[in-house]
Amino acid sequence: MSAIYILWLRELKRYTRSRVQLLASLGQPLLYLLVLGFGLGPVFQRAGQGNYLQFVAPGVIGMTVLFSSIFSGLGLLWDRQFGFLKETLVAPVPRLQIMIGRTLGGAMVAVLQGLLVTVVCVIAGFRPVHLINVPLALGFMLLIATVFAGLGVAVGSSLQDMQGFQLIMNFMVMPIFFLSGALFPLDGLPKVLKAATMVDPLSYGIDGMRSVLLGTPPGHYGAATDCEVLLAVALLFIVIGAWRFSKIEI
């Protein structure tokens, strides 16, 4: 247990220390929030869907958590040749504990980053309809973070070097984001797109956050379904991640 804790703590310390990175990672969410939020606002309003900034804020928060958690998992790639990974792999600690410490640490960092963006959203004019539900939204952030930290570790353990990074970015991370309904409502989509959004775990996370924060009950899938799907996928990805991590040879 102490091994899990110390590796979790390590991720947290690294996060709080890299202030520049912290600021830089706010850039993209800000662009989506401000430019899309205010840019598409009038069109959205005319289509009778209400305030776009309100709609897109949970999506931007979800995006932040997605990026942050998946990158923490992929950080393995870097650690693998040049850093700390070897030190942990020769330690007399089961690999499962190392993987779990890392994943939970990465998830924690992603949630913190999500909270930071939530604050930015509120400053920009986002108002949760049900303040009392904010802890529930936090729960959804944690679920999203765990799902994608697990996925990141699974992918990071399977790749040999950074060459695959661009591939992962363009064919995994960006599609997960764009197909999640972070930027558009999931109702009335063409069949193919609808099917794609249904297999994207992030769409359940963002739908969950939207339904608890905006009170659009029952949301698209319903908060309970969202929660169940995310729990199942988190478990699945952690198992796959643990299995891939146990196979690493250096």
Place this chain on the structure above:
Amino acid sequence: MIRVQNLVKKFGAVTAVNDVSFEVAEGEIFAFLGPNGAGKTTTIKMLTTLLKPTSGAIELDGLNPEVKQNEVRRRFGIVFQDPSLDGDLTAEENMEIHGVLYHVPHKARRQRTEALLKQFELWDRRKDQVKKFSGGMKRRLEIARGFLHTPKILFLDEPTLGLDPQSRNQLWTHVKKVNEAEKVTVFLTTHYMDEADRVAHRVGVIDHGKLVAQGTPQQIKEQTKTETLEEAFLALTGSTIRDESAGSADQMRQFAKMWQGGRR
């Protein structure tokens, strides 16, 4: 302390380590020498549970690393060819994580951290982030860290690569001191023959995966009728240059260098 018998490691059709046998006694400093790609690092990886041998037997302190993985891991410390510190953390925090991972009790961890950091002249900088350290300081910290859990064996894989003569000199002085004080067995690889000659009690020369000579530096020199260990080494391994194809690790290394502005 280390016993290796008929060790073989094959990667597909390539035989990286071919029927190697040697023994290292307790408290001894053993230098494992060989040109690039001779099989040094592969051997260290097998000794330290990171790779499984194709065939042959390994015993560390009487234990088989393949079977008693965690018990073997408690018994050795290792300094890798590439740095394995966390640059964002301080020297003290790097030591702390190591101590926790190796189940060193809290009190012993603090006492030993203090003693080792003082001995390796890093105590004043313990609260600084490791990324601000020079190459020599990082190396010293890694070695100090390797000693933290009082291992019986310390593996050093080219620890002086890229260091200036002063740092190299100082590093070996420290290693020798701890070797004498704590009776730690040291297994090292290096490309600097003068270092091996000065530091090691015994050396083994490996080439193309085969152990071509072993003995004290003096014996090796006599055997090859040469004056220095470097000449002996060249006599044993020939003077052809081994061009290793650059693997992904080398590419990453270059990339990392570019990225860090050549800080290490």
